Amino acid sequence: METRLLQEINTVLSVFPEYWEGDVLLKTKVIEDLREYKKELIESLLSNDVIKEVYSLDIAHGTIFKIDEFISMLRYKNYWDNSYTRFSNEIGLTSDSKYLKYNTDVVLDFPHKDCVLEGGMTKEDFGKQEVYYHKVLAKDEIDMMLSPKVLTNMRKYDQNGEHATLEFDGKDNLIIKGNNLIALHSLRNRFAGKVKLIYIDPPYNTGGDSFKYNDRFNHSTWLTFMWNRLEAARDLLDDGGSIWLNIDDNEVHYLKVIMDSIFPNGFVANVLWQKRTSPDARATLGDAHDHILVYTNNVLKFKEQLKTLPLTDEQKDRFQNPDDDPRGQWVSSDFTAQGFRPNQVYTIVTPSGKEYTPPPGKCWKNIESEYRRLREEGRIWFGKNGDAMPRRKTYLSESPGRVAWTWWTNKEVGHNQEAKKESIALFGENNPFSTPKPERLIHRIVTLCTDESDLVLDFFAGSGTTAAVCHKMNRQYIAIEQITYGIDYTPERLKKVIEGEQGGISKELSWNGGGSFVYAELFRLNQQYVTRIQDAKSDDEINEIVRTIKDSAFLDYKINIDRLTNEDSEFAALSLDDKKKLLIESLDSNQMYLSYSEIDDVQYEIPESVKQFNHSFYQNRKVTVNNHEQ
Incomplete structure (x- = not known):
């Protein structure tokens, strides 16, 4: 029976190419989709009489699929062809007698994990008893809270100042004032799958409140707070888009496990940013860095699209032109390669007549016909005297640039003090931002991940650094900020950018001003x-x-x-x-805040101008909340 059952399972799963890598079944992917109740997969399995007999239970008005038993069979049976355990016994950590490496249920768990945290993170929440809504038991409350909201007080800014606006163009830069969780859900209908890059600098949960966030969350509340927002943000990412999360040592490891759950197999790198110029004298060991976790929804596509960085002056100095090559400066590289490939082993005769063959265990990098083409083009260098081992030329004009690595020094991308000077220059000494990020740091991230006109999102906008950098780099941006200060710093900063302010990266980009953005607020109840x-x-x-x-x-x-x-x-x-x-x-x-579905309710007396803008923003169509039309 077991052999036949396995054959039937393989037959059913064979019609799903996403579950196979060659002849190997990707059991983890099948398990993930079963956990998500993928309808077509479950229907296919239950349509097979053999599988249905073993893994289902008939009841009065339907059939129950024994998902847990089916998953258990997938994980732990040693007779699967792609399991090396049929050849040897394993030694490893287990949970409930099951190997952790095969148990996708071994995840970060915490109280209220399956809940949505009521309210936000502003100072009105400080000291308040947090309220959690369970995603199943309190579905109506959650749907109400996260339903798309009415936008009001909208206005557009450009070089000619402030203007009223009745329409929203999908290419407009946008700044939203209000709770960022609710704003994220309000963006889904218009921008799902369209954001190329998300950068956030969330509250670090350090116990301090100098940034005026409710930054005294215990671990569980902070994790729930982050989980809710990251799940919403995930749906906005373009295929191959990426999210970069700036965080310190205090919560980075918890945050990584959360991200591993929300973006399975989406981890790219943990970038270390050297944020200081000297050690923190208050610490036992001087704190010198922040972490920037990088995730994507499609690793292969992200890597294909990732840009290189410009060469440093030191790297450019390596390019010279000792033979007066008309194509300009060049640098040479070894023409040999590791390994033995018979068609890449041949004798090369230098201009002086000296002969070379590859050293033992190596071969030339190209076949002989390709070598001849390179030599005819003047791309092979034999040294000044024409008798050296051949090397291949790479010209400065065709250099692909340098690949970014995960250690970013303060010299390259700036540091805390640089960022504070930028903030003071914009807003004065008494501005509320104690930990802003330097424009050079955001510039590098945007350079690596985007092209001009791509859409960038920052839903912890703070002092508006991400928006300012994107504006100067001709990227479309959406910035969300909910903290209430005496000044709305993000739009005020962008006004200065439009006027041509010369801080941060302005001189490097020859920024002289221009552009526009739309400002709007969630309609407050x-x-x-x-x-x-x-x-x-x-x-x-x-x-x-x-x-x-x-x-x-x-x-x-x-x-x-x-x-x-x-x-x-x-x-x-x-x-x-x-x-x-x-x-x-x-x-x-x-x-x-007021739900868009209630915009025509007479008790709220919504002006026609606000209605027109919102119909434009939501494209005058029904909006969805948790996959249900509203």
């Missing part, structure tokens, strides 16, 4: 009350806000606002800060 509560300076202002909230805010169903604030409650005796925290917590975090 409860978020407007959060802002008013935060800005309140007195108990009288709080009392006025309470009256407004009672009439028009969306309240958390667990909160009885009348009982909370009546004369018999202890609310009046609380400090101003405690009143603010309690009122913010009474608001429904799922109703912070």
Whole structure:
């Protein structure tokens, strides 16, 4: 029975070429698709009577496929042809008597992994008891929270200043103000599969809050917070697109395991950026670097598209022209290759008459006819006297550049102090950005991964460095920022870029200004009350806000606002800060912003200009939430 069963399984799987590499079954890929309930795979398996008899259970109104039992058979049976365990016994780590190397269920696990974290990361969340919605049990709440939102306060900026705008061109640069998780889901309908590069510099979960993020997450909350956003961002990437995550030692290893789950087989590299010019005297061992994790959804295509870097001055100095070759400067390389290939072993006679054959264990790099062509073109160098071992010329004009490696020095791509000087030059000494990134660092990443007009996304925009660099490099960009400062720094920085500011990489690129961007905000519902509560300076202002909230805010169903604030409650005796925290917590975090599906609801009195822009942005069509039309 086992032999026949295996034959039937192979027959069914043979129609799926993605599960095979030659004659070898890619069991892990089959298992991943079964875990994702790939409909056509399960239907094909159950259509086979032999497989159905063994791995299904008939019930009154249907059939249950025993997925776990089928996966267990795929993983652990030693009789599969592509399993070397049929020849020898293995020694290795196990979990529940199963080898870890074969168990794709051995992953980073943490509380609330299958949940979506309510709210965001701004200061209104600090001190708040986090609320998690389970993806299955609280599907309605999640769908409401993540549904595409109305964009408002939209305006366009160019060299002639600020303009009203009623339309959104898919090629416009875009800055969105609002919760980045919700904004990411609002982008899906228009930009899914179109983003070439994502760069993010998320909160590092260090315990500090100098960047005004709620950066005091415990590990579980931080992991959930990141997982939610990275899953949403994944769907925006173009085939072969990449995501670069800037992080420090504190969370990098947790973050890598998360990324391995979200982008299976998508790891490219861990770039180390030397962010300091001297050791951190406060540390036991001086902190000198950040990590930049690089992932893609298609490793082969990413590698094919990856650019080289320009040669350094030191590398250019190696190119000379001792024979006055009219094609210009060149550098020579060894013409021998390791190994023995009979058709690449022959005698070469130099211009002086000296003869050479390849050394033992080597051959020439080309067959004889190709060598003759290169010699006729003057591409073979025999030394000044014409009697040296042959070497091949490579001209400076045709050099492919240099391949980037994973150690990026502060000399090459900048450092923290350089970035702070850039920030001070733009925003003054009292700007809120303690850890900005230098423009040269972002310039390198954008250079490696994109061409002009490609789309770049940064959903932790901060001071707007990514957007500024992309603007100067003629890349389209989307920047999302939700932190509320006294100044909206990202659009203010881009205005300066349009005017032709000369900081960062401007001189290197001969930047003189120009271009445009569109600015828009998520339409605030409860978020407007959060802002008013935060800005309140007195108990009288709080009392006025309470009256407004009672009439028009969306309240958390667990909160009885009348009982909370009546004369018999202890609310009046609380400090101003405690009143603010309690009122913010009474608001429904799922109703912070207005859903696009409700744009025509008369109670919100949406202006026609806002409706027109949103219909243009969403291309006047139904939008989807978690694969359901809305």
